[in-house]
Amino acid sequence: MTRRHFITTASALVASSSFAAEPRLRIGQIGTTHSHAGGKMGAIRGLKEVWDVVGVTEPDTALHASVKESAIYQGLPILSEEQLLGTDGLKAVVVETRVDTSCAVAMRCVQEGKHIHLDKPGALGHAEFKAMRLEAEKRGLTVQMGYMLRYNPAFELLFKAVREGWLGEITEIDAAMGKLADAATRKDIGALPGGGIFELGCHVMDVIVTLMGRPTAVQPFSTPNGSDGVKDNQMAVLQYSKATAVVRCNHTDPFGGPRRRFNVTGTEGTLEIVPLESGKVNLSLKQARGSYKKGTQSIQMDVPKGRYDLEFVDLAKVVRGEKALAWDAAHDIALHETVLKAAGAWEKP
The missing domain is CATH 3.30.360.10 (Dihydrodipicolinate Reductase; domain 2)
Structure with a gap:
């Protein structure tokens, strides 16, 4: 086992944080339909000293009214994907779409040079997931998968x-x-x-x-x-x-x-x-x-009250260049293959 397979403790993440002295990082969210979408946005907006949320994208226009009425997204502009990715100073994007579209969205974010938080399990097909994950690695971008047990x-x-x-x-x-x-x-x-x-x-x-x-x-x-x-x-x-x-x-x-x-x-x-x-x-x-x-x-x-808070504390430290994420492309690719095989849905690329 290597050092990259293990993260620091939750208390150390918080204690060593110097976010109050740093400018906030600009972040946006694409998708509101994943089961974790609202919780992730709540966590980000709760970390006001760390993240500056520029807006949210919901590809399904029929959902725009409910998004605007939601307390979680209240006050945030609803942007097109192009508008969001074109926002000056945008550092990271949280991808919370349905799993059948999430990997394609993640790839577009990577191609625009953004770090991403991609909710689980990442993609229906392994070839698509592997290509996205390797592209991010090649570009020096972080893909943080939304597995919250990592930070428990x-x-x-x-x-x-x-x-x-x-x-x-x-x-x-x-x-x-x-x-x-x-x-x-x-x-x-x-x-x-x-x-x-x-x-x-x-x-x-x-x-x-x-x-x-x-x-x-x-x-x-x-x-x-x-x-x-x-x-x-x-x-x-x-x-x-x-x-x-x-x-x-x-x-x-x-x-x-x-x-x-x-x-x-x-x-x-x-x-x-x-x-x-x-x-x-x-x-x-x-x-x-x-x-x-x-x-x-x-x-x-x-256990912290915020289920997802420490994910985004850690992501901020990675985006600032203070550390590397403990899970690399090799881990994520091996995991995605394992999940598909365990589910009886593996098709060799």
């Missing part, structure tokens, strides 16, 4: 534990990220060849690939619960030389949120995070590590 303090502890060898050699990973999908969500995931695990399970697969790299093989399973053909109950097994990672994504689970979990077991210990974004960690160690004792202990990490 519990996962930062996990990254540290694995990096420093607390758990020994990893032998198994068990992860689940489900929910009870309403009719609208079923329609949305039903339109995706990869179903629910492609749209939602990608979050935990990002963590797995961060920890373990590209798997040697991926086996997808789909056992739909409904009669509408939607891939609503899926599992994937990611194989490594001495480990397996099992990912479940069940969109028919009425207790999916509380059951979301991530468990890593190695030859020297186990670290479990459950529920996924709660900051609650169960850590078992064969020997004391740092401030943690031998044996089993439960830890409650402080």
